[in-house]
Amino acid sequence: MRAESYNMPHFSLDGMDVSAVQAGVAEAVERARSGGGPTLIEAKTYRFAGHSRADQALYRPAGELEKWLERDPIKVTENALIAEGLLTLESIEEMKASMKVTIEKVIATCVAAPEPLLASMFENIWTPAKASQS
Incomplete structure (x- = not known):
């Protein structure tokens, strides 16, 4: 899994199983809240619809x-x-x-x-720099 190259915890789960998803997300949240950083979760699911409205999934x-x-x-x-x-x-x-x-x-x-102003499209994208980073 790609997360390995970032030294990031990761796991796969059955994304069709609500209980498995809840348990997996709870584990990732606990890790993050305790300072362990992010977790990549691969939730394996099935796409019921086509790729687009024109896709009849033939x-x-x-x-x-x-x-x-x-x-x-x-x-x-x-x-x-x-x-x-x-x-x-x-x-x-x-x-x-x-x-x-x-x-x-x-x-x-x-x-x-x-409609939002075009000039605002780059606002609120980055976290403000900390004083120590300036």
Whole structure:
């Protein structure tokens, strides 16, 4: 993995498994907060859609997408939470409806916002230099 050349901790995980992702990210966060620096996480996933809107994904073997959709992390997690009695289908649908409203409000706010000034495109890119670096 490329992180080795930077002497950076790294690991791969199943990006289709919400619990594995949570555990891996928690490990990386703990390392960073304790002064151990960054961690490169390779989350192995499957791309459900084509590369673009024009990509019909005709290169996929028949049945491949359907097989991977059975591992859709959102659906798998929803089903697990329902099976464990932590959520109901109704509560999940309520959350989705609430999130949709929130997203629509954010989109409306962004669309209504003025275009940024071209001159501002290089602002807030670098961390201000410390006095000792000047």
